Amino acid sequence: MPVSDGVTTDAWERLSGRYDRQLWLERCAVGTALDLLAATADERTLDVGTGTGEVLRQLASRPARPREAIGVDTSPAMLARVGALPACWSVQVADARALPFADAEFDVASASYLLQVVADADRALVLAELRRVLRPGGRLVTVTPAIPDAGLARRLARVFDQLAARRPDRYGGLRALDPRVALPPEGFTVMEARWNVRGYPSLCVLARRL
Numbered sequence: 048m049p050v051s052d053g054v055t056t057d058a059w060e061r062l063s064g065r066y067d068r069q070l071w072l073e074r075c076a077v078g079t080a081l082d083l084l085a086a087t088a089d090e091r092t093l094d095v096g097t098g099t100g101e102v103l104r105q106l107a108s109r110p111a112r113p114r115e116a117i118g119v120d121t122s123p124a125m126l127a128r129v130g131a132l133p134a135c136w137s138v139q140v141a142d143a144r145a146l147p148f149a150d151a152e153f154d155v156a157s158a159s160y161l162l163q164v165v166a167d168a169d170r171a172l173v174l175a176e177l178r179r180v181l182r183p184g185g186r187l188v189t190v191t192p193a194i195p196d197a198g199l200a201r202r203l204a205r206v207f208d209q210l211a212a213r214r215p216d217r218y219g220g221l222r223a224l225d226p227r228v229a230l231p232p233e234g235f236t237v238m239e240a241r242w243n244v245r246g247y248p249s250l251c252v253l254a255r256r257l
């Protein structure tokens with residue numbers, strides 16, 4: 048896989064106006080990830096790289112939704128599109144590489160379509176920050192575009208991945224990444240992984256913070 052410098056905040060500022068047009072392609076995978084995470088009402092929740100708020104919206108519509116949730120993103124223009132949230136839920140501009148939260152502040156966290164857009168050199172930093180702000184035993188769920196072993200979805204995922212390599216400023220979000228190798232060195236145990244091929248071929252991974 049070629050080394051990636053990541054997608055810049057400027058690119059997300061530019062893409063923000065049309066980002067929601069493709070949300071239908073990620074909706075099922077986000078739902079699968081939230082099933083895996085199974086956050087409960089008393090679990091304080093963090094969503095990093097929250098974008099226009101797809102994870103928060105889906106989480107808010109669940110019967111056992113957490114009482115407190117925070118979404119962070121480096122792009123103010125993406126966050127401006129999040130819309131109304133339940134009481135005690137909020138979003139703020141923050142960088143996943145240096146989260147403005149105390150150690151062990153959260154019970155659960157999600158990173159939906161974030162890990163593949165940060166620079167390769169920064170991924171460990173993001174995971175280390177997620178580990179720091181999660182309590183021991185806390186859970187993290189990730190969603191990333193990924194390349195399944197076989198089938199039409201594999202061919203589709205490869206086309207997306209090539210597009211991402213050719214035009215990272217526009218399609219960098221489609222870069223394929225399997226995070227299962229990167230998680231253990233940063234202090235996470237991989238608990239479960241589920242593929243979702245309805246929409247972007249994506250891998251949802253549930254991990255526990257050691």
Ligand SMILES: C[S@@+](CC[C@H](N)C(=O)[O-])C[C@H]1O[C@@H](n2cnc3c(N)ncnc32)[C@H](O)[C@@H]1O
Nearest residue numbers: 059096097098120121122125142143159160220
């Ligand atoms: C592909 S979008 C995913 C948005 C949302 N999670 C979703 O599933 O629709 C990636 C998001 O990550 C944000 N992002 C990129 N690098 C970041 C960083 N270092 N810290 C926080 N957010 C970041 C971008 O601004 C963008 O909103």
